[in-house]
Amino acid sequence: MQNERNHFIETAERLNRVRLARARALLSPLKRDLLSLIPLLFHYHRAGYPGYNGPMTPSGVFEYQPSELELLACETLGLVKPMVHLVRQAAIEGVYSMGSMSSFGQNPKSDIDVWLVHDRLLSPEECRLLQEKSALLTSWFAQHALEVNIYLVHPEQFIGIKSVAGEAVSAIGNEHSGSAQHWLLLEEFYRSQICLAGKQVAWWPKSQNIEGLLSLGSVDQIPACEYFGASLWQLYKGLDKPHKALLKVLLLESYASNYPNTEFISEKVWQHTIEGDFSSANDSYYLLYESIDKYLVAQQEPRRLEIARRCFYLKCGVRLSEPEQAQDWRYRKLSRLVESWNWSKSLLETLDNCEHWHCGQLQWFNEQLNELMLGSYQTLLQFASTHKLSESLKLSELGLLTRKLHTYFSSDSNQIIGLNRLWSESIAERHLTLVYSHNLEEYCLYCCPPQRKSFIGQRAVYQSRSQAKLLVWAVLNGVSEGMTQWYELDKGRKKSTRLTDAALRLSTSFDPIGKKVSNMDLYQPWQYRKLLFLLNFDKDSTSEWQGQEIMVDYLNANIFSLGRAEQNMLESIDLFSLNSWGEWHCQHFEGDLAILEVLAFITPGIRRSSEQVEIEVVSGSARLKVQFEQTVINLVRRAARLSSNVSSSSTLVYPLKVAKVQYGLFFNSKGMVYQDLKDAKAFYQQLTTRMLIELPRPNLGNEPLTMAPDVIQDFAARGAIQYFLRPSEEGVDVFVLNEHNELNHYIQHGVSVDELVSKVSHNHAFEEPETATHRFNLPQFFRLIRIDGRLRAIPFGISIDEVEMDF
Helix, strand or coil: CHHHHHHHHHHHHHHHHHHHHHHHHCCCHHHHHHHHHHHHHHHCCCCCCCCCCCCCCCCCECCCCCCHHHHHHHHHCCCCCCCCCCCCCCCEEEEEEECCCCCCCCCCCCCEEEEEEECCCCCHHHHHHHHHHHHHHHHHHHHCCCCEEEEEECCCCCCCCCCHHHHHHCCCCCCCCCCCCCHHHHHHHHHHCEEEEECCECCCCCCCCCCCCECCCCCCCCCCCHHHHHHHHHHHHCCCCHHHHHHHHHHHHHHHHCCCCCCCHHHHHHHHHHCCCCCCCCCHHHHHHHHHHHHHHHHCCHHHHHHHHHHHHHHHCCCCCCCCCCCCCCHHHHHHHHHHHCCCHHHHHHHHCHHHCCHHHHHHHHHHHHHHHHHHHHHHHHHHCCCCCCCCCCHHHHHHHHHHHHHHHCCCCCEECCCCCCCCCCCCCCEEEEEEECCCCEEEEECCCCCHHHHCCCCCCEEECCHHHHHHHHHHCCCCCCCCEEEECCCCHHHHHHHHHHHHHHCCCCCCCCCCCEHHHHHCCCCEEEEEEEECCCCCCHHHCCCCHHHHHHCCCCCCCECCCCECCCCEEEEEEEECCCCEEEEEEECCCHHHHHHHHHHHHHHHCCCCCEEEEEECCCCCHHHHHHHHHHHHHHHHHHHHHCCCCCCEEEEEEECCEEEEEEEECCEEEEEECCCHHHHHHHHHCCCCCCCCCCCCCCCCCCCCCHHHHHHCCCCCCEEEEEECCCCEEEEEECCCCCEEEEEECCCCHHHHHHHHHHHHHHHCCCCHHHCCCCCEEEEEEEECCEEEEEECCCCHHHCCCEC
């Protein structure tokens, strides 16, 4: 028995050496040195070294001694060589890389994910200092063009005992899955980890009790309910790297298909290892692909298999069509694999040229990836629906993940979904042409000049009933930049120039980075951050107007009721709004009442916004351009000011003549309505009504005189499902706002707030979403709590530490 244990330990150590050698073989000389320095910088903590943040930060890696390679790396990076010594009380059990490094999936742009397993006795303050040092080191590595993500891991994090510090560092974020996946994350660590320094990991079956090894827990049986959280997490990761996420979610699907007799990749890796196979076939990423291939062949799904093969090939980053491609340890195996797929030379060249794909190719590939990922998610959802939501999956984090996914996978036709550039460095086009399709009754955008022969073999990259929406989509996604020329097929040069000029102006309206979306932003109702108005792009009669623009300015004339004919020159408005959830929405208004309708639409959102909303106006009219822009921006700012100045007991009125009618714009604490002032009776009714705009009255049972709390009105946001919960002697007082702001009320007996939230979340996650529209639109939950005498709505499940953490 002891001999067998020793044999297993030695065999695992050999695999570790092979993996480290393969990882280094795929790195540039500088990145090899940087990799060597990761454990050294955590072992030696001294002033002048990267990551130094004061003398109190714990340091020392278990039984670590720097090698000659690591000491040479210090010289290369200009660091003083450390005095070699053993640390008696090491703060760090081990330093490990995990993920694609050393595998088929490692490519020149791959990052390095590092698990820092710390001593279980470290205090929360010591963990915070170690976390701070990790962040400083991440920044230092980034200066050398190497992305290193460092995670603090409590040695008992996966076996049920969590320190306060462990809770803090496992909160959900851009790189960490929080509670969304637990044992599946550990299984990925086991199949791909490389020990850079410290204790060897007990990762193979039945090795958890071997003395001297680091045991993080057993993954023999992963609970079925975890597949739901893990699939959500992979979809979220897919917003940035969909080709990588698709492979992971397909693996989850293949795992689930054999549940509970699942054979994990970590088990396959170990089986190869003890059989003495250290070839390229014994690679965690290759075995991942092999499992997906076997599963999809059994399912008889050649289309999904073909897309999965392309994703695997692109993840590897080996360009087989390029003769000068360096032939590393993966080259021969991948060449044979691609040959067996019978790919054409042109397909291989297209994939190898992925960094220069145009927007049409990206659009097609993104559509395929999204369709397949959502299909896998639906399969895993059905698999998990017979199980309760995992207790380890925090409901607050479930809400965050689904809220973020809803912003991307929404089927709302008014939302502008960003185009994922994947690998393409630039997707700007020199020529963009608008074509109106009478059959579709839509405008179609083509990436070519307006000559008819140019359209042969072309496919429209975007379609919309609004010209303005096509324009904004192209600028927002970088398809239209400074050198881009716009055209309208069969229209004069002047109209084409109008589009080109507008696109140039809009290029400064979209921040390519944008303000970050924090956890608190996603917990709360959306708020406006930016409003962009595009005027008269679809309809414009100013070119036929015979008046003089200088006289309009001189007489301070009203462009909404101009001249003797009292003509409203503003015929169409396209409103583009950026909200605090990071979503761009588009609304189209046309006709004489367009300006009044758009003001009524935006006023509640403006009033709810806690910060000043950025406002921009771009006119596409042939004439009166300056007058349009100045008048509309002044009017919107006035509306914002009036809506901010009203109280729950007051109403402010602003008169505005539109065409031949004098309207009153009535602002109160709920928004704005407009009314023809010639109707004296209606006018006085508006002035004497305290609540101009209120939510539909709920059924309040035995308390018909009770009003819904004002705070609910203040939080009302269209498009979101919101639950407001207040414990009472009878049970839980529940107010529900649906996506249309319709209010319902009931009292739930015999449950706590936590139990109610869990029950409703499970119902929405597994039983409600029959249509794509509601797939990720899970409810937001708020506790109604009285603080300092004032009733407040506090997001459910939020902690002070998580409030401002970027998602």
